[in-house]
Amino acid sequence: MDLDSLLNSIFNFENYGELVALVQNSLWAGAVLGLLGGLIGTFVMKRDLAFAVHGISELSFAGAAFALLIGADIVLGSLVGSVLAALLLGLLGVRARDKNSIIGVIMPFGLGLGILFLSLYEGRAANKFGLLTGQIVSVGTVQLQVLAIAAVVVMIALVAIWRPLTFASVDPDVASARGVPVRALAIGFMLLLGVSVALSIQIVGALLVLALLITPAAAAMRVTSSPRLVVMLSVAFAMTATVGGILLALGGRIPISPYVTTLSFLIYVVCRVVGGIRAKRGINGRVLRSAAVPAA
Amino acid sequence: MQNSRKAKLTPVVSLRGASLAFGKRTLWEGLDLDINPGEFFAVLGPNGSGKTTFLKVLLGLQELSSGTAVLAGRPVERGSRGIGYVPQQKSFDPDTPLRARDLVGLGVDGHRWGLRLGTAKVNRRIDELLDLVGAADYARVPVGQLSGGEQQRLRVAQALATDPKVLLCDEPLLSLDLQHQQAVSALINKQCHDQDSAVVFVTHEINPIMDYVDRVLYLAGGRFRVGPPEEVMTTEVLSDLYGSHVEVINANGRLIVVGLPDATTHHHEDAHAVAGEMG
Numbered sequence A: 001m002d003l004d005s006l007l008n009s010i011f012n013f014e015n016y017g018e019l020v021a022l023v024q025n026s027l028w029a030g031a032v033l034g035l036l037g038g039l040i041g042t043f044v045m046k047r048d049l050a051f052a053v054h055g056i057s058e059l060s061f062a063g064a065a066f067a068l069l070i071g072a073d074i075v076l077g078s079l080v081g082s083v084l085a086a087l088l089l090g091l092l093g094v095r096a097r098d099k100n101s102i103i104g105v106i107m108p109f110g111l112g113l114g115i116l117f118l119s120l121y122e123g124r125a126a127n128k129f130g131l132l133t134g135q136i137v138s139v140g141t142v143q144l145q146v147l148a149i150a151a152v153v154v155m156i157a158l159v160a161i162w163r164p165l166t167f168a169s170v171d172p173d174v175a176s177a178r179g180v181p182v183r184a185l186a187i188g189f190m191l192l193l194g195v196s197v198a199l200s201i202q203i204v205g206a207l208l209v210l211a212l213l214i215t216p217a218a219a220a221m222r223v224t225s226s227p228r229l230v231v232m233l234s235v236a237f238a239m240t241a242t243v244g245g246i247l248l249a250l251g252g253r254i255p256i257s258p259y260v261t262t263l264s265f266l267i268y269v270v271c272r273v274v275g276g277i278r279a280k281r282g283i284n285g286r287v288l289r290s291a292a293v294p295a296a
Numbered sequence B: 001m002q003n004s005r006k007a008k009l010t011p012v013v014s015l016r017g018a019s020l021a022f023g024k025r026t027l028w029e030g031l032d033l034d035i036n037p038g039e040f041f042a043v044l045g046p047n048g049s050g051k052t053t054f055l056k057v058l059l060g061l062q063e064l065s066s067g068t069a070v071l072a073g074r075p076v077e078r079g080s081r082g083i084g085y086v087p088q089q090k091s092f093d094p095d096t097p098l099r100a101r102d103l104v105g106l107g108v109d110g111h112r113w114g115l116r117l118g119t120a121k122v123n124r125r126i127d128e129l130l131d132l133v134g135a136a137d138y139a140r141v142p143v144g145q146l147s148g149g150e151q152q153r154l155r156v157a158q159a160l161a162t163d164p165k166v167l168l169c170d171e172p173l174l175s176l177d178l179q180h181q182q183a184v185s186a187l188i189n190k191q192c193h194d195q196d197s198a199v200v201f202v203t204h205e206i207n208p209i210m211d212y213v214d215r216v217l218y219l220a221g222g223r224f225r226v227g228p229p230e231e232v233m234t235t236e237v238l239s240d241l242y243g244s245h246v247e248v249i250n251a252n253g254r255l256i257v258v259g260l261p262d263a264t265t266h267h268h269e270d271a272h273a274v275a276g277e278m279g
Helices: A003-010 A016-022 A024-046 A050-070 A074-092 A096-120 A125-133 A141-160 A162-170 A172-177 A182-204 A206-213 A215-223 A227-249 A257-280 B003-008 B051-059 B100-109 B119-132 B148-162 B178-194 B235-242 B271-278
Strands: B013-022 B025-035 B040-044 B066-071 B083-086 B166-170 B198-202 B215-220 B223-227 B247-251 B254-258
Touching: A016 A024, A024 A050, A024 A141, A024 A162, A024 A182, A024 A206, A024 A215, A024 A227, A050 A074, A050 A096, A050 A125, A050 A182, A050 A206, A074 A096, A074 A182, A096 A125, A125 A206, A141 A162, A141 A182, A162 A172, A162 A182, A162 B100, A172 A182, A172 B083, A172 B100, A182 A206, A182 A257, A206 A215, A206 A227, A206 A257, A215 A227, A215 A257, A227 A257, B013 B051, B025 B066, B025 B215, B025 B223, B040 B051, B051 B066, B051 B083, B051 B166, B051 B198, B051 B215, B083 B148, B100 B119, B100 B148, B119 B148, B148 B166, B148 B178, B166 B178, B178 B198, B215 B235, B223 B235, B235 B247
Parallel strands: B040 B198, B040 B215, B083 B166, B166 B198
Antiparallel strands: B013 B025, B013 B066, B215 B223, B247 B254
């Protein structure tokens, strides 16, 4: 394959207008997932759960693969897998060290199970691959509706517990002293995270979930410490990555996920650079009254 | 000095026959205690003597094995607005998306469900609290980039958000340098006087708060003693509590305790450190 045809398979914008109309559902799905991922990602970062997201997605993949094998609904399968994994982590992993070792144990087990189920499956190979790397192009109207409803339910729940969850995430000791149900919130959040992972897997696949649930929030946190701005930027970044990725992918003949992950990664790199420059200049919001008077 | 006035007030904290035991190990038992508004009350003792557990009882996070605990006229309960809690200083991750004012904001309405709606009102309250502790200059600085002393000022502001009747402080001076220890304890004492709040101050080191303390609860070896510091912090009383000879030396207003059996966990464990301080 020469460079021209390689580029052609990555970027090709002939008949672009018609193509956009065809993938309208996918665009909406991408937007919904971007919104959800951007919101929930800020808490994933605050609670230091990046590794957990990975563990949950592997079990979600195993669940989906099992559903594929026995001919059940794949969405349901991945939902069961990820919610089980999330609750397990929520119940067992109270301390960070425990959590990481439990995830380390669960993750390869889940992936192994998934591979087992896939090798037993004798259907279309594309179905198998899609679970790992995503299949956003083929979003049907019904699928979109299910996705949107589930996402809205998760987001409403997240908004309902927003303040105490923030308190419990960044300042657990004081939150608990103030009567915030820290433990119940931890389990509740894992449940929401499990559902979010299962939804994202339908679109971006098990291996790329992190690009949606972690990278945008991590990027936002590099450039601001304002809680509100972090949320807004995180959502904006995630939606840019998903919707932008789908639009870029239209012309080419490779899957959407590489576009989404690359966009997401580039946004992160830019944010890191901006954050690094600001840190170097010592811009952190402190009011300097006079150089002669040291701050108390 | 203020005792005549205090005598008329109803106590904010009241313990009756309070005991706490884990299995066969008794931390303390038969504790009767009244803490009055405006009183600066220190809880001292070696590690493992039940100081922090004492705070947890008042916070409603730990049940007594027997006896009763009443706070502001009601049995202790989780999340009581009558309590402000100042924790130990801890390091925040530099990336934590939280500025100084947001940390204080958590004290104002962080326990409520949903999103913050009345932003203007909450912001005014946060500004008030920041001014009160002299933290306005770094209101917008990420908490991960603040010094330990600055963080503890914010902790005081956060704890004062509900206008508490009792300020519970759990080793708030730990890991601060001397200058910040003085600034933060003066701040806590100011609240005690200005707002007539009771302060319950858990510490293993009485010296930074020596000037402010009205009474001391000293816990050691499953027993305790309550009283003004000059009555409790003596060679006789501490030797009796520890069951072995302990020497209390007063060096220019600083109390130095020598010969603690629980040597490995106490601040003044070895003779060199003591000699250094005295010299």
